[in-house]
Amino acid sequence: MPILSSIKNFFYAPEAPAVATETKVITGVDAIGRVTPFYSSSFGGDSFTARTDVNAVFYTILNAIQTAAKKVQWSVYKLEKDENAAKIPQHPLAEVIYRPNPNQSWTQFVETFIGRYLTRGNVFIYALRAESGLNKGHIQRLYIMPDTVEIVAENGWLGGIISYRVPNGSGYTEFAPEDVLHVKKFSSCDGLYGLSPISAMALPLKGIEQSLKQKIRILGQGGPATVYWTESSDNENVEPLTLEQEMQLNSRIVGGKSSYVTQKLDSTTIGLSPADLEILENIAADGGMVADALAYPSLLLSGSKSNTYSNYSEAQRALYENCVIPLLNELRDGLNQKWGSAYKDKAYIDFTTEKVAVLQPNTAELIKSAQSADFLTVNEKRKLSGFERLELNGDVFLLSAAVQVNEKLEADEPIGG
Known part of the structure; x- marks a missing residue:
């Protein structure tokens, strides 16, 4: 028995392989009445839920990060004797970052990576590699796998990955661990799956949804609610409206139709309650909370109207330093660590921010x-x-x-x- 296997068996007893499962469920509606699907994943009793339909604030931030990442240039480099890196335009890896697969450019590939990573907390990248010849192990194509990827793993904290698999309708398509790069967000449960930022921000996201729903309801009613009552004097004998009459009157007023009654009518506008006002004021606060969770400069959100040019420029720099560059570092380091050893010339993939004006x-x-x-x-x-x-x-x-x-x-x- 190999020494490594003996060490593993010392820490845990071999059991049947544990499989992580992921299912989609429908729970509730969003601010404008659309059903909100959730993506639930679990492994060994630990589970997390990630929304597949993000709200407006999260999408605004995500789109800003993806757009900023498109300005970063990628190349293939090799260290020289003086420890300076030199670009290698004619290299097999250069073809990969020019056209990772027939359906995507490298910019689209990076955009998809960031979107999946921030909404799911997990990204699975499949590398189609040469199986023989002088280029054995070299990457030929890169694909970002669907969200339905399941991890088949050994039990125990030292257990390795047996395979990755994707449901295909009649069964599963298996992928070898050496052909799949799994980039995941940190999870406190120490499971095989990363924790989705959306799951971690469930409370503030829900608060934003409720705030927007309240605002849409008020706008849909044409403003604050209005109450109508009959006006009478002491010498007038006015019969109260029946329940059916009140419902008919209410439906006509809400529907914008005219209603005629024999009594005099008067009306007044009722302002928003303190609770309603607090909900609306919390929209900006909840948006800032989402920005903080994604390390996004809240100064760049549209609610900040009084920013100076200097503050805006600093926020733009922070967008790259706190959001974009760390995300691209994870993609770069993952690719180089997973498949870089197949290239004997010590070439590696890297990016540069030389063309990003705000960072110069x-x-x-x-x-x-x-x-x-x-x-x-x-x-x-x-x-x-x-x-x-x-x-x-x-x-x-x-x-x-x-x-x-x-x-x-x-x-x-x-x-x-």
């Missing part, structure tokens, strides 16, 4: 800082300022005359002063 430093400030850095060579200053190196007289120090005179005085100064 101020060139004038960089040049000014480089000029005062006498401890840097000319080429080091040029690199700091974003310029190419000089082959001739670039690796020298330029010192000001004042510094040279000062060094001369210190050298000629007699010992003891």
Whole structure:
């Protein structure tokens, strides 16, 4: 028996493989009356629920993150002897990030990855790889698998993945663990599946839905509610309306129809209750809570109208630093760790934010800082300022005359002063 298997058996007793299941259920309606499907997943008694129909605030944030990610450029790199990375445009991996599969561009692939990751908490990526020849193990195509992926795993905390499988109507299609990359969100239950951010934010999302539902109801009724009553004097004998008459009158008024009665009518507008006002005010608060959970700068939400340009620029930088780049890091590291060893030339996939304007430093400030850095060579200053190196007289120090005179005085100064 292999040593690794012996170690595993020491920690747990072999049992029948445990299978994680996922089912879709229908529970309730959303703010405008549509049914809201939920996606429920479980493994070993632990379960979580992820909504498949996100609300407006979550979708706004998700769309902003996906749009920002499209500005990031991906390439294939290789480390040089001086530890600098050089692009390799002609490489098998370059073909993958140019056209991961016949149905998607790389931009669409990344967009789908981010969408699945933030709404489901799990992304399964299948790599169709060469099975033989000089390119054995090289990625030929990449596909993001459907949400119905099930994990077949061994029992025990040291248990490995047996396979991934997808229902196909009459059974399952099996996929080997070495051909599937599973990127998942952290889950406190330490299960095989990641925790969906939507599940973690169930309460604030529900609050937003109720707030929007209340607002839509008020707008649909043409504003605050209006009460109608009969106006009479002490010497008038007015019979009260029957229940049927009240219902008919109410249906005509709500439906916008005219209603005629023999008594005088008067009306007044009833303002929103404190509870209604609090619900509407909580829309912005709940939206900020969702933004915080996704590390999204709440300053960029449409409710913030009084932002200065400086604050907006800082929020844009935070969008990349807190949201976009960490997500892309997970995709990059996952791909390189899972299948990078198949390429013997140590090439790897990476991205750069050089074309993202909001992340670029101020060139004038960089040049000014480089000029005062006498401890840097000319080429080091040029690199700091974003310029190419000089082959001739670039690796020298330029010192000001004042510094040279000062060094001369210190050298000629007699010992003891």
